[in-house]
Amino acid sequence: MVKLAIDLMGSDLGPEELSKGLKDFLSETPDCQVEVFGDEKALQPLFAGADRVSIHPADTVVPMEVSPFEFLRKYRTSSMFLACQTAGKDTSIDGVVSSGSTGGFLTACHTLVGRIPGVVREGLAAPFITAKPGHQTLILDIGASNYCTAEELVCFARIGKIYASRVFHRTDPKVFLLSNGLEEGKGLKETVEAYQLLKGDPSFGGLSEARDALDGTKDVIVTTGYPGNIFLKGTEGTAELMMGMLKKAFTKNLRTKIGYLLAKPGLKEMKRNLDYRATGGAVLLGVKKVAVKSHGNSNAYAFLNAVRLAYNMVKAGLVKGLEEELAQR
């Protein structure tokens, strides 16, 4: 039985929307039970009679923008704090999921769940769709920190490799460093240093430019958090821009509108592939439990996928894999 701690508060659409996704997940996954955290009055009716759900009352909600200091000082009775604290303390719990504040979640996982021994920095990672159907590329760090050292980048590379092999089921996964050119010596100082540390590692594939990051030939791309975050949001913005242009192209006149109706089946598939809600959210790697941060504006479908992602990571034995890898030096 997989057991997950779920923070149901702090998202844009509220616990009712998230609970729908969670109940759908539970009905398709008989070997999973959840401990949900949040406003008891709101949650009781949502899960009345539900199987494999225990409700833990929490009387505050973490706001989207919160500093680590504020979080630890003011929100010790929040649903997010309690969910992560329980995940950290209760050995029977395998993972934690939240749609709330990213900053709060990073702090909570770091302090309450704790790092796997050997991890020098947790990495916030996201699986990206690529030009190769079914082939996702994991990119980390996408913003847990602005700056990272070369040693931290090397740690991300080791973490990413295990993710690719356990969760993506890749044999012999290759890890790349994001840079602004392909020649050795290109990039930030820490990229150049990390390159030297990774050189010779058979799983190191070299540098990748942002242009080729999603070409479907890479398993993992490692970057410091700030450019990683710019990359993530830049791709989201560009995808949105192009979808808008596409809509305009199809509504140009009657002829193009009919064209749209005919092409719709193919376009729907494309839209589904591009939907960030299908990937389930970002994962925080390097802590002692599986940790998924789903998008703040998650709907039921997105949250279902976030919980499914957490479940899949547990089933893949990701944390155990990381513990084994990081114990080696």
Add this chain to the structure above:
Amino acid sequence: MVKLAIDLMGSDLGPEELSKGLKDFLSETPDCQVEVFGDEKALQPLFAGADRVSIHPADTVVPMEVSPFEFLRKYRTSSMFLACQTAGKDTSIDGVVSSGSTGGFLTACHTLVGRIPGVVREGLAAPFITAKPGHQTLILDIGASNYCTAEELVCFARIGKIYASRVFHRTDPKVFLLSNGLEEGKGLKETVEAYQLLKGDPSFGGLSEARDALDGTKDVIVTTGYPGNIFLKGTEGTAELMMGMLKKAFTKNLRTKIGYLLAKPGLKEMKRNLDYRATGGAVLLGVKKVAVKSHGNSNAYAFLNAVRLAYNMVKAGLVKGLEEELAQR
């Protein structure tokens, strides 16, 4: 009469392809003359009988990857060196255009053309298309340097403002700082510092996330070069990925293929808007002459647009505008 120095060597498709674009430009622009630099034997037949073209022989070509030191030591007789040197020395020349090595061009402009007094760092800038038709957003720096100080970011903001008002013809243009969040205090150390320096300036619009950079509400976005480069190439890669997905969507079956044929007029317009070749290339801002770096794989159409961009910047009095702005403190 506008006078431009043109380096015709060092591009992927060679001088013959570029010369086509240049000749097209000259035929549509009677008040422009050019000094072209390159292999005399190759250039003579290409411009035989051409009006308003003088050929300057140059016997070496700068390779795509070149260090500043190498460039200045080994390539003093190259077409790029001579074009930039002539632009720097000859007061009758208004600007310089090249499709060769970006690194070489940055070094050449910096050392041979020289900075406008008051400029603390040149910025490589690119106009991006946005969600608002006809509204471009200028982003700089997109990779002239990996690191920038807060003072350099402030300099980019002043430069960008003049570009937006002179070249985009925006009244009261607004300049934003690229960051990983919208709240004051978000971003790299230098972003946070630059925010403090720009706060209170009526043309400062605040922070912009990468997701909203191309939403069509911004005139200029300023960033340090490394994340700027990641943003540029990330958007290019995403656009390419989506065009590939779109192609797949339309070729799914006979029905979607017919849909494509009907929707084609709208889609062609979209493709034309997305074509980076239509924007003409990147511009190096802060040097004493107009400087355009067109894409290394420019075809005739792209090069025509690059030369046209240089011509338009000259006609807009960009350098004079920058000199006036930067002289104020």
